[in-house]
Amino acid sequence: MNIKLFWRPWLLVLVASLLLGGCASTGGPVSLAEVREFADASARLGGYAELSKRYRDTYEREQPYLSPAADRIARENDTRRKAVYEDFIAIQKSLVLYMQTLSLLAGEARYDLSTQLDDLGNGLKANSESGLQQRHIIAYTGLTRLLTRVIASGYQNRSVETMVRDGDADVQVLLEAMINLTRLYAKTNENEKKTILGIFDVEIPFSTRNSDRMLVTLAKVHYLNKSTEYKLIDKRYDLALQGLTKVALAHQKLREHLHDLRADETRKMIAAYGRDLRALRDAISE
Incomplete structure (x- = not known):
């Protein structure tokens, strides 16, 4: 029998279709471009680190306006803020590294993120004043272990699906912690604003002497800037x-x-989230 008889044009078309169909069913990096873009936008969102630093440095801005009695209390608060700052930043670092890893799995490029594992720290400490609870500590430990396992293995046998499935619960808990901490930052900032601007609100109306005119003018300019x-x-x-x-x-x-x-x-939905996050990042950077 002549084997060449079996290689009809229709058979070539069938083989090609099966090969292409197999590729489509397994999917590839290109088909997850929207996931990669969402993960990149999440990792680069910004804002939280800057606001964490502002929270830490509250006393430096308040100090010139404080009475001796208020200054003593403010210094105690300053010590507490600086003690928890590294923990607050560690949460963000773990989520950024998670998103970078997710982006890598969804794309075609392969690069080494292992050096960033060393920057995650040794764990969190519960803090009743900040709202960090034991479940946040457990989630942080779980996510760092996942990242260590995935990155150290060279991403072998790991896909976007398994990464999201294994990481979602911890990611959600840590994002909740960041949201709560951002609200704490906002509340602290509001108290700072009332302290500083309140001094001007009280003092300027009573400074009516002509000799105080230049001082009052400078105070009003400073008040406006603040x-x-x-x-x-x-x-x-x-x-x-x-x-x-x-x-x-x-x-x-x-x-x-x-x-x-x-x-x-699904791809349209994920792409929309990515666009929204990029727009928010641009607005935060303004």
């Missing part, structure tokens, strides 16, 4: 909260749609 500063910062708190909430919701949607990540509707 008021503008606080308005801009208030906007950043709001944008940061919007961004963190959107990241949490988008990751939840990823978890719910693991079975159809490559479907058109």
Whole structure:
């Protein structure tokens, strides 16, 4: 029998179709471009680190305006803030590294993130004043272990689906912690604003002597500058909260749609989250 008889044109078409069909069914990095873009936008959202630093440095801004009695209390608060600052930043670092790892799994590039594991720290400490609870500590430990396992293995046998499935619960708890901490930052900033601007509100109306005219003018200019500063910062708190909430919701949607990540509707939904996060990042950077 002549084997060449079996290689008819229709058979070539059938083989090609099967090969292409197999590729489509398994999916590839290109088909997860929207996931990669969402993860990149989440990792680069910004705002939280800056606001954490501002929270830490509250006393430096308040100190010139404080009475001796108020200064003693403020210094105690300053010590407490600086003690928890590294923990607050560690939460963000773990989530950024998670998103970078998710982006890598969803893309074609392969690069080493192992050096960033060393920057995660040794764990968190519960803090009743900040709202960090034992479940936040457990989630942080769980996520860092997942990242260590995935990155140290060279991403072998790991996909976007398994990464999201294994990480979602811890990601949600840590994003909740960041949202709560951002609200704490905003509350602290509001108290600072009342302390500083309140001095001017009380003192300026009583400074009516002609000899105080230049001093009052300078005080009014300073008051105006500080008021503008606080308005801009208030906007950043709001944008940061919007961004963190959107990241949490988008990751939840990823978890719910693991079975159809490559479907058109799912890809459109994920792409929309990515666009929203990029817009928020641009607004925070203004």
